[in-house]
Amino acid sequence: MSAPADTTPLLKVSNLGAGYGELPVLHGVDLEIYPAEMVALVGSNGAGKTTLLRALSGMLSCSGSIVMNGRELVGVTPDRIFGLGLVQVPEGRQLFDRMTVQDNLLMGSYRRHNDKAAIERDLDKMYAIFPRMAERRRQLAGSMSGGEQQMCAIARALMAAPVLMMIDEMSLGLAPVVTQELMEVMAAIQRDGVTVLLVEQDVQLALSGADRAYVMETGRIVHSGLAKNLINDPAVQQAYLGI
Structure with a gap:
């Protein structure tokens, strides 16, 4: 797994498990996110991407470890996690x-x-x-x-002065020209020093803009690496890009 050299992860997830009641969804998820990079988490609908975000935000009980800036987040309440700078843009926007x-x-x-x-x-x-x-x-x-x-x-999420901003299905229901405009905004936000975790069903969109990426299937990470390499990976192309 390629990662920035000589840098401590901003977020390190180890052996994470989570689910709903008796239904397990996440199985031993490991991932790392480094400061000021954009990481894509991609996969088909139902792969467990939103469940992972809910676990990271403290909205879902989980096992394993979630460490951000050296602090363990498993068992920490959502409001305290938010206060530490882990901010989520939810699927469907959920504006007032x-x-x-x-x-x-x-x-x-x-x-x-x-x-x-x-x-x-x-x-x-x-x-x-x-x-x-x-x-x-x-x-x-x-x-x-x-x-x-x-x-x-x-913009509302950025007003919280996030250290790490997680965006769930940014492109959902939007025209391609709008999603491309939003990706340009994401790049500008990243250049400004905000770390971004982009969770997307549109694999082509996410991999074209991210530095690194993880591919999730049935609650497990099945591929990871530089986004530019994954977008050219035959297995990823066949499974997600229709090639």
Whole structure:
């Protein structure tokens, strides 16, 4: 598995198991994410990708180990994990539809309410990254298009000042031109120092933009490596790219 040289992982997952009641979903998952890189987690629907995110966020009981910045997260509550900088953009965006765009963004910074100057600076930064959010700042979030709502959800997560931002099915239901625009935003966010875990069913999209990638099947990691190598791997091409 290729990884940045002489760098300690920001997130290290070891032998992770999780499920729902008596139904096991994750089986001995191992992965590492290094600072300021974009890692893709890809696989078909039902592979266990969202379950893994729920376990990382503390929303699901699990076994094994999840260490971020040297701190064990298994058994830590979701709000404390969020406070440590592990922030998730959920599948389906889950915005506050009857609130304005700006109020949605401010909700992302609610744990930082004592630092109003920094919140204002970050709000201006979000409007620079997402000009359409600036144009629609007083519009109800639920009245926007799917692509605009996804931009709003990403901006809301960034307002939490994440160390690691996890994005679940970013491209779901969006036109290819919109997903490409969002991938360019992801690259800009990464250059700004935010580490990104991109969870995608669209394997081509994810592998084309990530540094490294993991392929998941039936709750297990079955392939891993540099994204540029995996996109040319015959097994990955046949299973996920229709080649």
